[in-house]
């Protein structure tokens with residue numbers, strides 16, 4: 001039975017895997033996981049059934065109008081007081097048949113919806129668990145390890161291995177947020193004081209975008225979670241690199257920058273494993289330079305953007321928790337040089 005289920009799951013994922021090679025335009029709703037594929041299929045079932053019903057109604061309406069005209073009731077003729085008994089019987093039968101068909105179609109859609117829903121939330125055993133904590137307005141991502149050195153803390157970017165079921169543990173520390181990665185699954189709320197779970201079977205490697213789907217304050221629209229699905233060996237390599245502490249900076253400017261980071265205000269909120277900075281109020285920066293974007297997707301991760309973000313975050317993301325950092329230009333350059341070494 002288990003083998004059969006596993007095979008049926010594989011059959012479900014096969015078109016997805018086949019499509020990694022084909023020239024398929026990726027959109028926000030193109031399924032990249034078994035769950036998204038189920039949602040996608042159910043959507044198309046509803047769509048085509050609705051098209052069929054609407055077409056039927058329009059054809060019946062056109063036919064009724066045509067027949068009415070063909071019967072040619074002349075203007076000014078006496079109203080039809082005694083209806084035709086045979087016509088009434090036929091109309092009654094047609095209404096009854098249409099009602100029965102409507103009930104059957106609605107029942108069919110209900111059954112399809114329940115079956116797809118059951119398959120969608122039939123949680124397989126997930127060998128990988130990832131904790132995602134929502135903050136105003138960024139995502140904290142944790143990969144629990146057996147020892148503290150295996151534990152990984154990162155932000156705004158989650159990497160997942162293709163073909164491996166993963167359980168996302170979802171929490172919030174402030175207000176209600178909602179995680180929506182349309183290519184992978186439906187929405188799931190992150191609620192303060194309550195942990196929600198979402199089990200995924202990512203299939204198609206690629207880079208996808210997750211969004212906050214519940215209004216959570218001023219910067220709700222700038223709360224992006226980048227999702228990278230990659231082959232398991234690439235993922236293991238990534239995780240291994242993320243586990244490493246930051247190496248001590250070599251170049252003189254980066255060394256000066258590390259000093260600015262630790263002695264200045266940065267280390268009051270941010271941590272860098274391998275340095276003296278151990279705070280965890282803000283995103284962990286141990287491998288900040290390896291991430292594609294800054295400030296939960298608000299900026300590309302380039303030295304210039306990083307410099308602009310550090311000196312005046314409020315002009316880029318008004319209301320964000322990060323205060324402006326007033327530093328002499330040379331120290332700011334050193335700080336950016338240091339952060340660029342954190343790959």
Ligand code: CUA
Pocket residue numbers: 134137176177178212213214215216217220221223
């Ligand atoms: Cu978080 Cu909207």
